[in-house]
Amino acid sequence: MSGTSLDGVDAAVVETDGHRIHAFGPSRYRAYTLDEQASLRAALGKWQDDELGGAPRVLERAHLEVLQGFDAELIGFHGQTLAHEPGGRGTHQMGDGQALADALGVPVVWDFRSADVGLGGQGAPLAPFFHFACAKWIGAMEPLAFLNLGGVGNLTWIDPSKDAPEAEGALLAFDTGPANAPINDLMMARKGLxxxxxxxxxxKGRVEEGALELFLDDPFFPKRPPKSLDRDSFATMLGLVRELGDADAAATMTGMVAASVMQGVQHCPSPPSRVLVTGGGRRNPVMMEMISAALDCPVQPVEDVGLDGDMLEAQAFAYLAVRVARRLPTSCPSTTGVPAAVGGGTLSQPSSPIT
Known part of the structure; x- marks a missing residue:
C-alpha cells in the first residue's frame, strides 16, 4: 500500500481464506526519499493518458524493494492514487500489476477500484470489508467504528452480529474529510518538514474558530454517505489558515480533521461503542485528543485490540486480493454506493519465462 500521504510503501502478510483472518504474518516498510516524494507529488492529479515523468519508475522500484523476500502465494497491489473523480473521469491508481507479477514471479491482484467506479460506485473506501473481518477477529460484540487517519480520513461503522460484510446493515463506510495530507502540505510549505x-x-497553537466554521460550511459534510474524496479535495484549507502563524495554522487544521470526524460519526446508523483509530494520525496526540473531545465514546489506537495501525491498510489489500481471486465481493452499496455487491480488481499471472 502506497497511500495519499506519500510517505512510503507498506507491505504485510495475511493468512486468510477471504472470509476469516487466520493469522497475521511479517510486515515491512520502505520510506520514500524526498526526491521520490517530489516525483510522486508532481504526478498528483494526472490521469492514465498524461505524462507521469519518473513517478512510475519510483513506484515500481519501491514496491519491488519492499516485496523482496516475502513468501507469499498472492500479492495485492494497490498502486498510487493520482486522481479520483467518481461520476466524472473515474479513478487512477498508477502502477502496472502485470509488470510486478512478472518481476516477482507471483500472481498479483491490482486495479481494485475501477470496476466499482465503472458501475457507479465511489470506488472508496475499500478497506471496510477487511475492517469487518478485523471486528470478527477481535471478538467485537457491539457496533463499533474503525477510523483511518491517512492522507484522507475514512470511517467504517460495523455491526459485528452480521454474518458477512455485504449483508444488509453490516457496514456503513465513507470518507470523513481531510486528515494528514493538508497538514503535511502545510508543514512542507512553511517548515520544509x-x-x-x-x-x-x-x-503550541490555538484553533481559529472562524476558519473552522468556514471549513465546516463545505457541502460535503452534511451529504449522506456513501461519499469519497480525492487527496486534494480540500486544498482550500491552506487558504483558510493563510493569515495565521505556523502554530495556529497547524492547530486549526488539526481541529478541522477532528471536526470532520465528529460530523461523520453523526451519519452512523447507531452510535459506535468505541472508535478504533488506524493510520498515521493516531500517532498525533493533539489530533487524538481533539477527536476524543469531540466524540461521546472511547477513541483508541487499534494497537489496544492487538492490531497494527501502521500496516492495516496493507493488510486490507492482501485480504481483498484473496477475495478477488476467489470471486468474492469487495464492495457493496453501503460502502461505496455501488448498486450491488461487486468484486473489483484484476488478477495478473506472471508471464511464462521464454525458453
Missing amino acids: AYDKDGVLAA
Missing part, C-alpha cells in the same frame, strides 16, 4: 511529528507544532 514532511509532517507535524507528534503534533508538536499544533500543540
Whole structure:
C-alpha cells in the first residue's frame, strides 16, 4: 500500500481464506526519499493518458524493494492514487500489476477500484470489508467504528452480529474529510518538514474558530454517505489558515480533521461503542485528543485490540486480493454506493519465462 500521504510503501502478510483472518504474518516498510516524494507529488492529479515523468519508475522500484523476500502465494497491489473523480473521469491508481507479477514471479491482484467506479460506485473506501473481518477477529460484540487517519480520513461503522460484510446493515463506510495530507502540505510549505511529528507544532497553537466554521460550511459534510474524496479535495484549507502563524495554522487544521470526524460519526446508523483509530494520525496526540473531545465514546489506537495501525491498510489489500481471486465481493452499496455487491480488481499471472 502506497497511500495519499506519500510517505512510503507498506507491505504485510495475511493468512486468510477471504472470509476469516487466520493469522497475521511479517510486515515491512520502505520510506520514500524526498526526491521520490517530489516525483510522486508532481504526478498528483494526472490521469492514465498524461505524462507521469519518473513517478512510475519510483513506484515500481519501491514496491519491488519492499516485496523482496516475502513468501507469499498472492500479492495485492494497490498502486498510487493520482486522481479520483467518481461520476466524472473515474479513478487512477498508477502502477502496472502485470509488470510486478512478472518481476516477482507471483500472481498479483491490482486495479481494485475501477470496476466499482465503472458501475457507479465511489470506488472508496475499500478497506471496510477487511475492517469487518478485523471486528470478527477481535471478538467485537457491539457496533463499533474503525477510523483511518491517512492522507484522507475514512470511517467504517460495523455491526459485528452480521454474518458477512455485504449483508444488509453490516457496514456503513465513507470518507470523513481531510486528515494528514493538508497538514503535511502545510508543514512542507512553511517548515520544509514532511509532517507535524507528534503534533508538536499544533500543540503550541490555538484553533481559529472562524476558519473552522468556514471549513465546516463545505457541502460535503452534511451529504449522506456513501461519499469519497480525492487527496486534494480540500486544498482550500491552506487558504483558510493563510493569515495565521505556523502554530495556529497547524492547530486549526488539526481541529478541522477532528471536526470532520465528529460530523461523520453523526451519519452512523447507531452510535459506535468505541472508535478504533488506524493510520498515521493516531500517532498525533493533539489530533487524538481533539477527536476524543469531540466524540461521546472511547477513541483508541487499534494497537489496544492487538492490531497494527501502521500496516492495516496493507493488510486490507492482501485480504481483498484473496477475495478477488476467489470471486468474492469487495464492495457493496453501503460502502461505496455501488448498486450491488461487486468484486473489483484484476488478477495478473506472471508471464511464462521464454525458453
